[in-house]
Amino acid sequence: MVQDTLQTVAAPRGATADLRDTSSEPGRAAPSYRTLLVVADAADDASGRLRLAVSLADRFRAELIGVAASQVEWPVFVSEYPQAVDQILRQEEERAAEDLSSARTLFEREAGERKGAAWFQAVAAPLSFVHKHGCEADLLVCGRRGPTDPNPGAMGVGPGDLVMAVGRPVLVVSPGIDQLGGKRIVIGWKDTREARRALADALPFLARAEEVTIALVGRDASRHDGELPQAFLRRHDISADIVVDNRVEDFIAARLVEIAVEGAADLLIVGAYGHSRAREWAFGGVTRDLLDGSQICTLLSR
Structure with a gap:
């Protein structure tokens, strides 16, 4: 039986706290978009x-x-x-x-x-x-x-x-938005190829953020699944917390946006179309729901 839990796991001690710009460090430049x-x-x-x-x-x-x-x-x-x-x-x-x-x-x-x-x-x-x-x-x-x-x-x-x-x-x-601060970012995580691609593609944003949260939502979500992307980010000098919510089975996109809004984040990062696109449009899915109604900016990769 799956317990209804909401867990927050802090980043490991010793992780860098202020990572808005690492370009001044000798031999290390912050990733960027050219x-x-x-x-x-x-x-x-x-x-x-x-x-x-x-x-x-x-x-x-x-x-x-x-x-x-x-x-x-x-x-x-x-x-x-x-x-x-x-x-x-x-x-x-x-x-x-x-x-x-x-x-x-x-x-x-x-x-x-x-x-x-x-x-x-x-x-x-x-x-x-x-x-x-x-x-x-x-x-x-x-x-x-x-x-x-x-x-x-x-x-x-x-x-x-x-x-x-x-x-x-x-x-x-999203309509009505004309600025993106990017100080607080939420990563909607499920270990798929698309999510891994999005994580790497978003490094320029993540390296300049003050707070990064890896959010795992769904009945089968576990803290363990967030530890590998957390380790990946740590090797890029990016500190990230992990949030797990097992209470939600449907409306995962809405819950991800809710987690972001609750944490004052203005950017959500997700992999696009982890299922086939035809299945998403026929039966619903996280990508389709975000494209239809996310109230914050969303970075998608595939």
Whole structure:
């Protein structure tokens, strides 16, 4: 019988306490991101997301790439009305050009005159275009796209699609958020390939955090499962506590966010789609629930 327990395990004694920046230590530099890519679109929350990306680029001294693409919706061809089809296409092309111009103006306003900023746009499928330029970046920043979130129109890129395609960590920014302090971070842990990838991909954030918590949630969660990622982080001079909650079987994503909010964390790190994506969308899962409604920023890797 599994007991209902909530355990907190402190980091081992002797672990480094203040790890916000180790770059001044001889022979050791804090891990960093050299290039950030932010997805721009027509959603109402785009300006906050761009502002957040600019602040992260400043923190990591990284180059910043802004990317936007707009899809032209081709009408169903009706042979009897070719002029109507041509008119619809022209309208769609004009709409796409206006969307891209607005996105570029917004990016340039938020990025200012900073060096190392670049902009790419195209009339193309947004996911394919972002995927292409994602190869240039260490970290991608995009907006959350839950059922009630602002509509990005024909420029939208679903974060789930992006995580599956791009081969880079993706920071998903919730609507209404324009800053990410990263002083307190929660790692949602289950020992999967995806979670291990996320842990390594998030090292630049983790190395600058003041408090890191490894959270294990679910009936089969145990403190022992958190000790290996804790040891991994310790070898990177990062101190982490372990929290175990065996009381939750369902709604694991909500509990992870709750643990983060209770600890005043503003960043959650998880591996994406530990189960098959089709299974997650059919029956529910942590990744889908976070993409639909996490109220804090979430870094996902696969």
